[in-house]
Amino acid sequence: MSYQIINAILLGGYYAVLAAGLAFMYSVMHIINLAHGAFIVVAAYGLWLLGNQFQLALPMAIGFMLVAMFVLGLILHRGILARASEGGELLPLLATFGLSIILDNLLFQSFGADNYSLAPLVGDLSWASYELPGNLFIGKLSVFTLIAALLMIALLDGMLRYTNLGHRIQATSQDRATAALLGIDTARTAAIATGIALATGVIAATALGLRSTWGPYSGSTQLLFAFEAVVIGGTGSLWRVLIGAMVLALAQSLAAMLHTQGFLIGGHLAFLAAVFIRLRSQNFSVRSLFTGATTS
Amino acid sequence: MSALAVSQLNASHGQLQAVHSVSLQLHSGKTLFLLGANGAGKTTLLRSIAGDHASDCSTVLLNGEDISQLPAHRRARAGLALVPEGRRLFPQMSVRENLALGRCTGRAGNWDIDAVYAAFPNLVKLDNAAAGKLSGGEQQAVAIGRALMGNPAVLMLDEVSLGLSPAAVELAYQTLETLRDSGLALLVVEQDVARALRSADQLMVLCEGRSALHTTPDDTDTDKLIAACFGQPLEHAG
Numbered sequence: 001m002s003y004q005i006i007n008a009i010l011l012g013g014y015y016a017v018l019a020a021g022l023a024f025m026y027s028v029m030h031i032i033n034l035a036h037g038a039f040i041v042v043a044a045y046g047l048w049l050l051g052n053q054f055q056l057a058l059p060m061a062i063g064f065m066l067v068a069m070f071v072l073g074l075i076l077h078r079g080i081l082a083r084a085s086e087g088g089e090l091l092p093l094l095a096t097f098g099l100s101i102i103l104d105n106l107l108f109q110s111f112g113a114d115n116y117s118l119a120p121l122v123g124d125l126s127w128a129s130y131e132l133p134g135n136l137f138i139g140k141l142s143v144f145t146l147i148a149a150l151l152m153i154a155l156l157d158g159m160l161r162y163t164n165l166g167h168r169i170q171a172t173s174q175d176r177a178t179a180a181l182l183g184i185d186t187a188r189t190a191a192i193a194t195g196i197a198l199a200t201g202v203i204a205a206t207a208l209g210l211r212s213t214w215g216p217y218s219g220s221t222q223l224l225f226a227f228e229a230v231v232i233g234g235t236g237s238l239w240r241v242l243i244g245a246m247v248l249a250l251a252q253s254l255a256a257m258l259h260t261q262g263f264l265i266g267g268h269l270a271f272l273a274a275v276f277i278r279l280r281s282q283n284f285s286v287r288s289l290f291t292g293a294t295t296s
Numbered sequence: 297m298s299a300l301a302v303s304q305l306n307a308s309h310g311q312l313q314a315v316h317s318v319s320l321q322l323h324s325g326k327t328l329f330l331l332g333a334n335g336a337g338k339t340t341l342l343r344s345i346a347g348d349h350a351s352d353c354s355t356v357l358l359n360g361e362d363i364s365q366l367p368a369h370r371r372a373r374a375g376l377a378l379v380p381e382g383r384r385l386f387p388q389m390s391v392r393e394n395l396a397l398g399r400c401t402g403r404a405g406n407w408d409i410d411a412v413y414a415a416f417p418n419l420v421k422l423d424n425a426a427a428g429k430l431s432g433g434e435q436q437a438v439a440i441g442r443a444l445m446g447n448p449a450v451l452m453l454d455e456v457s458l459g460l461s462p463a464a465v466e467l468a469y470q471t472l473e474t475l476r477d478s479g480l481a482l483l484v485v486e487q488d489v490a491r492a493l494r495s496a497d498q499l500m501v502l503c504e505g506r507s508a509l510h511t512t513p514d515d516t517d518t519d520k521l522i523a524a525c526f527g528q529p530l531e532h533a534g
Contacts, residue, residue: 164396171386171397177348178384183372183401183446 003136008246008253010138013146015245017207018222019229020152021200023241026230028160028173028193030089031081034096037223038103039198043069043205044118044214045111051121058121058206065202073195081194082187100219107216118209126210145207149242152203156196157238169193228271234278244274297360299324299481300345300376300450305354307337307344314340315351316505320483322450327472327482329492332502333525338485339381341502342452345483346378347371359449373401377448381455381485383439387428391419391438394427398445405447412441415471433464440471451475452483457491469495489521503527 022036033039043065050061076099084095119126125144129137160166171179172189180186208214208222225248233244248267255266300322307315315337322328332338344351347368356364356371363371385394395409413420416437422430427438436456443451456472457465465488473495476482486492492499493513501509501524509516509524 167389167393167397168400170389174386174388175384177368178380178386179397180368181346181348181372181378181380182397182442183369184397185369 002134004253004257005250006132006136006138007142008249010142010146011253012242012246012249013142013149014207014211015225015229015248016149016242017145017152017200018204019226019233019241019245020149020156020238021197021204022223022226023230023233023235023238024156024200025194025197027235027238028169029081029085029190029197030173031085031092032096032227033197034093034223035100035103035219036096036197036201036226037219037221038100038107039069039072039219040201040204040208040222041107041214041216041219042072042103043198043202044209044218045107045116047118047202047205047209048116051118058118061121062202062206065205066199069198069202070195073198074191076198077191077194078187082190100223104217104219111216113215115213115215116209117213118206122210141207141210145211148203148207149245152200153238153242156200159196160238165189165192225267228267231278232270232274234274247274298322298357299359300483301355301357302345303355305341305344305351305356307340307349307351309340314505315344315502318502318505318507320500320507320510322481322483324449324481325476325479326497327476327484327495328498328500329496330483330485330500330502331487331489331492331521331525332508336502336525337505338502339454340505342378342454342483342485343380346376346452348378348380369400372446372448373403375401375403375447375449377401377443377446377451379436379439379443379451379453379456381458383435385427385430385435385438385442387426389427390424391422391427391430392424394438395442395445398442401446401448403447407444407447409445412444415444415474416441416467418467431461431464432459433461433467436460436464436468437471440468444475448480450481450483452485454485456484456486457488465491489518489525493518493521501525 018040022033025031025033046065046068047061050056050064051058080095080099081092084092126141128140130140130143131137160170168184168189171184172186176186229245229248230241232247233240247270251270252263252267255262298321303319304317305315306313306317318341320328330338340349343349345356347366354364355362358374358376361374363374366374392409395412418434419437419441422434427435430438456468460468472482472484496513499511499513499516499521500507501521503525504527508527
């Protein structure tokens with residue numbers, strides 16, 4: 001039992017890595033980026049190309065992709081999100097949904113249906129493990145992923161709270177007109193926030209590529225888990241994503257113990273429970289799905 | 297040269313034209329008060345000058361430079377500040393963080409957080425307090441301080457005394473006089489006609505989006521101003 005709980009917590013770390021960018025994007029831009037999963041997969045292919053075609057070490061490849069995805073985020077905001085946001089709350093949702101389909105199929109065109117993995121780039125890290133007292137073994141990679149999740153959320157949260165850029169992003173998010181009156185270039189600030197959200201996808205892509213294989217259509221699965229984690233956790237603070245991810249992973253693990261096919265169902269039930277609690281406590285809107293019940 | 301020159305400004309809310317070809321001039325070290333009933337177009341005029349609301353066919357000159365094609369944040373960086381109606385602070389951020397955001401104009405000048413605290417001593421003990429928790433007067437002080445942090449050449453204030461206690465209004469006006477004497481050009485929207493008459497160098501009354509009266513305190517009185525606010529200009533004496 002304790003083994004299952006430890007593994008669920010480690011799995012929660014992985015979901016938190018997936019979800020951090022999605023939650024950041026929603027909390028500062030009020031945009032639900034349905035292409036977040038597809039962008040994670042794009043970053044994974046980028047890491048694979050850099051590692052295998054250009055023989056870069058994985059940390060170098062990660063550094064390179066962080067910059068590339070940040071720039072892609074700037075372009076995404078300028079090209080699509082800024083325009084779509086003018087059309088209301090639902091238009092960015094549809095635009096990013098369409099974008100995810102385009103990305104999925106572009107990846108299929110370019111890389112085919114083969115499955116890829118980053119595991120060969122890091123020697124035996126993918127299956128190495130730590131031994132805990134009581135003859136428990138836990139994967140090193142899962143531990144690193146959980147640490148990455150904690151670091152990522154701490155960095156994003158600290159950036160929002162304590163840096164000038166974070167204050168500009170908050171001001172732009174809360175009251176765009178007033179931010180502009182203070183001399184803040186709100187379009188540029190929002191583009192930077194989008195770039196940061198996409199750059200977090202590189203860490204998610206690393207975790208995805210090291211722990212499993214992926215194909216061109218893997219984005220939607222990653223998005224689903226990220227989305228469920230964000231909705232269960234609610235927004236308000238990025239740390240709630242971590243709670244949501246843990247609840248999701250625990251629900252899945254618990255259901256898997258009850259029935260061998262229960263893993264996904266358990267997660268979906270936790271997600272639905274969170275949705276119903278939110279809908280009961282607030283008038284229905286797309287936004288109420290995400291807003292924490294305590295903040296009403 | 298005037299610090300701010302607006303000519304023939306028109307602005308609309310959808311099909312409703314809120315401001316009809318209003319022109320005004322503002323000089324450094326002077327205060328222009330803008331009076332008018334609710335819905336007369338005062339706020340729309342200020343927001344249009346600041347670039348927060350789309351206006352058409354108008355020229356806005358700031359220190360002789362045409363800023364009418366610039367978006368709001370570039371106008372702020374050029375030295376035009378607006379303290380909006382309702383203060384519009386960022387409620388979860390602290391007083392210090394709100395003030396620091398004012399520096400985003402990147403303009404050189406004497407204003408920093410210490411200078412704001414010297415001008416508004418009541419803010420010193422609230423340094424780390426969330427802006428949303430302050431009283432109306434304290435919030436107004438933060439809003440004015442935040443605008444000053446950007447070292448503007450022209451400061452526009454919308455509904456300065458709305459919702460403030462008499463003591464807070466007194467403090468705000470004392471500060472405005474100090475600012476005016478330091479060479480800032482001020483454009484102030486005020487509902488309190490008597491107060492405006494005491495503090496103004498120039499007065500303008502808006503009625504239904506049009507400039508109904510443009511005068512100086514020596515040439516007018518409370519009755520004339522109130523009449524103009526409601527669209528009944530008194531006959532000139534005689």
